[in-house]
Amino acid sequence: MxxxxxxxxxxxxxxxxxxxxxxxxxxxxxxxxxxxxxxxxxxxxxxxxxxxxxxxxxxxxxxxxxxxxxxxxxxxxxGEESTGDDDHxxxxxxxxxxxxxxxxxxxxxxxxxxxxxxxxxxxxxxxxxxxxxxxxxxxxxxxxxxxxxxxTEYGQREGDIVTGHVQRFERGNLFVDLGRATAILPYDEQIPGERYRQGERVRALLLRVDEGVRGTFIRLSRSHPRFLTKLFEAEVPEMASGIVEVKGIVREPGSRAKIAVFSKDDHIDPVGALVGQRGVRVAVVTSELGGEKIDVVEWSEKPEDFVKESLKPAQVLAIELNEEENRATVQVAEDQQSLAIGRGGQNVRLAARLTGWKIDIRSTGGEQIAATDGTETPKAQDTQVEDISQKESGFEETKKEMGADDEAVDTGEKNIDPVAQDRDIASEKVEEQQEEVATDKEKDAE
The missing domain is CATH 3.30.1480.10 (NusA, N-terminal domain)
Known part of the structure; x- marks a missing residue:
């Protein structure tokens, strides 16, 4: 032919x-x-x-x-005319x-x-x-x-992790070459703080596939909670086989995540399975997410136990549930209060989203102070902050009277007299107390 x-x-x-x-x-x-x-x-x-x-x-x-x-x-x-508007x-x-x-x-x-x-x-x-x-x-x-x-091909892979290479950037959106098709990673589906280079390899969750007028629209996500689940399934055989089940997961992408897991086999520790030996498995997932901290907690049918687990790494002393208001009042040690609340309230906020309970944090130390208001302060609570400040101000006045010059101040050695080589006992006590106060502040900040 x-x-x-x-x-x-x-x-x-x-x-x-x-x-x-x-x-x-x-x-x-x-x-x-x-x-x-x-x-x-x-x-x-x-x-x-x-x-x-x-x-x-x-x-x-x-x-x-x-x-x-x-x-x-x-x-x-x-030649036949229409009979009216109803004549179609x-x-x-x-x-x-x-x-x-x-x-x-x-x-x-x-x-x-x-x-x-x-x-x-x-x-x-x-x-x-x-x-x-x-x-x-x-x-x-x-x-x-x-x-x-x-x-047909990518529609069957919705909810799975796909791998591609960065193609281009456009108005904050990232276009990823998947081989046969080009997908888009929208700005609101990216992990905050992540930066990509053209040609760089990217892994993301295939969120959905839509058919539009201009062609096929494949939407990816790296901030979706299911992306974290799929990453763990790739690293944890117990999850892939269905023995360990994910009951709940909450994320603040790029910062912190909490995942509640449950084991169908009493001989398998669900938390240990996800963490891995010396934290190897969770470290791989954390690395893929750009250093996002992941708290793995054990799910429980009992709300009080689940709320306690969700507040980890803080240790809970007692818990009181109000089912009518769906509120949990949690008591922790004074040194655990900042850990339970987290930076900017992040830990308790994620715990509340994970459990579905409104959580109030109270420290035992704070309750004792409130209960003993107007009475003598217990010895364990006495830090003598006022005495220390008075000593510090007196020390500064003494230092000025002794004629400390600017060069001595710039060296950072505020407690050293440039004339006399010996320190008096009062100065040594003040310095020790200053170091103790600074150490306590650092612990609270952590």
Missing amino acids: ALFDLKSLNSALEELQTERGISRDSVVDALATALAAAYRREYGKRGQIIRATFNPATGDMEFRQAKIVVDSTLVRQE RSRFNPEQHIMIADARRIKKDSQLDEEISFPLETREDFGRIAAQAAKQVIMQKVREAERTSII
Whole structure:
């Protein structure tokens, strides 16, 4: 057949199927549609419905004209006027329609809206305009087939982790090349503080696949809680097998996360399974998330036990639940209060989201101070802060009277007299108390 080089055509069909996942049948259908469009453009009449078939093995083509079976309830004859606004009948076109009486002379069991085809003369010579129309039809059909293939492939992977390379940046959004398709990692789905370079490898959760007017839209996420779950499933065989189950997970991406786990096997520790030997497993996940701290806690059916676990690493002394208000009042040691609340209230905020309870933190030291208000302060609470400040101010006055110059102050050695080499006992006590106060402040800050 002169119109097609069958060897090259079949080679192209195989290449499209292998590289782009487009089936041979889809491309052959596109070729048949393109041939019909070219025939109609070159030899057809206005309004004709042309159908074409193509055999890629032999190169044979067949063209047929299709007509739709109608009656007077579906079309208006020439010269017949419309009966009103409710008349939705189209005008009869002899190139598109055939009346049911005529159709039954050709085919006895013809029905309304059925399509009857008539053979047309086969043509092989097409002009430039017809060939251009055929090319556009083929490109459109191939794009549609590729889009369908991408939606089918990636639609089955929704909720899984995919790997790609950074392609470009646009208005804060990150475009990632997945191989067969380009996905988008929106700004609000990125981990705050992360920076990407072009060509860098990126792992993300495939959130969903949408089909839009401009093509296939694949949305990724690195801040979604499920991304953390999938990372642990890749590192923890007990999770992949279903023995260890994730009951809840909350995140503040890039900063901290809490994950509640439960083991269906009493002989397997769910927390230990996720943490791994010497923290190897959780360290891998933390590294992928850019240093995000992860607290792994054990889930419990008892709310009081679950709330205690959720506040880790803080140690809880007692807990009181108010089920009517869905509120939990937690008592901790005074030195554990800052740890239970967390920086900026982060620890208790994540614990409340994980458990679904409103959590109030109270320290035993704070309650003792409130209970003994107006009475003598207990010895354990006496830090003598006022005495220390008085000594510090007296020390500064003594230092000025002794004529300490600016150079001694710049060295940072505020308690050294540039004239006298010996320190008096009062200065040594003040320095020791200053060091103790500074150490306590550092602990509280941690």
